Amino acid sequence: MGLPVIDISELAASDPAARRAVGDALRAACLEHGFFYCTGHGVPQGLIDAAMAQTQALFDLPDAAKLALDKAQSPANRGYEHLGGQTLQPGAMPDRKEGFYIGEDLAPDHPRVMAGAFNSGANLWPDDLPGFRPVMVAYFAALNVVAARLMQGLALSLELPEDHFSAFTTDPAATLRLLHYPPSRPEVPDELGAGAHTDFGGLTILLQDDNGGLQVMGQDGWIEAPPVPGAYVVNLGDMIARWTNDRYRSTLHRVINRSGNERYSIPFFYSGNPDHEVRCLPTCLAEGEQPKYPPVRVQDHLRAMYARTYAAAS
Template sequence: MSEVGPESYPPVFRHQPSTTQTQTQNPDHLPDDTTRETQDFDDVPLIDLQSLDLEKLDEACKDWGIFRLVNHGIPHTLLTQLQERARDVFSLPFEAKRSLFSGPLVSYFWGTPALSRSGDALSAGPVNINWVEGLNFTLAQLSQLFQEENSILHSFRLLMEEYHGHLVRLATTIYEAMVTNLNLELEQCTSYLSESTGILRLYRYPHCSITDETIMGMAVHTDSSVISILSQDLVGGLEFLKEDNWHHVNPIPNTLVVNLGDMMQAISDDAYKSVKHRVQVNRSDERFSFGYFVFPAEGSVIRSSKYRPFTYSDFQAQVQEDLSTLGFKVGLERFKPAFSDD
């Protein structure tokens, strides 16, 4: 494993922040009376993919929007090797990462989870930066990456290609089960989940000695995806909101975390929820995680009784406009028939 030096971090993370920082607006756009304390116990629903219980899955999607996945069929050795190789890659000097990971198929970002359609990091407005750096990969074209003689990057690509195959299998299985539970026509809904749209984001959350509400690993947000599948290390920090309380998602070896995104909420006519979640920073340890996000096919029109017809491209364009003008994502509310900008 590579030794981590300060030169591997983006400059903004090389000096610990001051406690005098203040927020200029509510950072997560939640009601002011939302409970900020986090529940210490972990009660995330558990779904066994080998003996998939449709009723239990339906309950998790309706009441939680997030669940653990066990017996998922991804070899533990593969997950371990991916974590080790990701550490090696993130340990490269900052300028080397900026040079290596730039282009239409892979991008390097830091300070914000908001990405443009090309993968470039966007300003989050007046809210403090997020304490995270990451790599964004277009999975459908992985084979075109890292053809040069670089043993670290070449082996990393091979691991990601193997991982991608498993992710497609998991996302398809879970999605088809949800469509069955919702009594939707699978043939009509096939274009709502397209393998070609899949992206993999690798995150490194540097340790931060100052922890208060002005500093987050990743600020509160919902995913824009249909389904998101997360593999995390054992450091912890992921939390989700349920009934105005924050809940830990404690790391458990060889389990994955699945959460639903905005597209699935729309497809389900709001029967299923796109869960709000965030990541806390750790005082002493880095945190690494892999997030897989999959979306509707290009041009596929989502028709819902709750929203005006829209494509994912329509949705993403509106998100980028809101990020640029307001500093935060409005999301599905924009597509409700009665929505007003006032």
């Protein structure tokens, strides 16, 4: 059975019952899969198409132009990551993908940067693509809105007040990651575009091209998650699982590009306010059950997860 498709447009409805119905659908998806397709998100198709076109244009740049934007130059983990720069599955080969990281563009005198908040700072922008920056800034802003709406839905799904996560969604941190997956090589059978992993943060909102390749671990093995026109793939990260004492699932997933084509995708990793404390929700504990995880600040959780992943790649 494939992943459920959930229309979130009714989260903006004036009828509380309509909003609760979306929460009920989200609850079922989060308990069973930790993944779902999201429609009714409100992001204009023209902006989506522009973001994908600019992503392809970026990766079509000469290697020298991309390496001039290497994220090794950025204290905020922004910029280009070369092919094989990450190993998401411990013990596996390096992932067969190249990437580009974008976050909120913060000046050196921004309080978050001055405080040394994790991955906070300025972006690196390509000089040769004049349309790239405005498109990505607009797309980043649009996905922040979608993520906040989804957190409203998650609150309803947990039978909490709709604004329960409002502090988490205030002044949030997020990462837009542009990805290019060359076709898999038949002569390297163990090679993965992205090794099996769970995501670190709160929510991931994924835009795929038409080539497929995403697989989600189900009860009976890997489930294909092909692109659905007009829909994002949304999944919960480790932080939501931690928040709910693993009641909601952060599920293993991977990418194998067997299409024979160049594959592009754009995940938006929503982390929330870096200083927000993630503490187990009492409503997610059965009688007599104890929290599995101690409280942690968002940025401290992310710092630990990044250190683990990139240590595996070295």
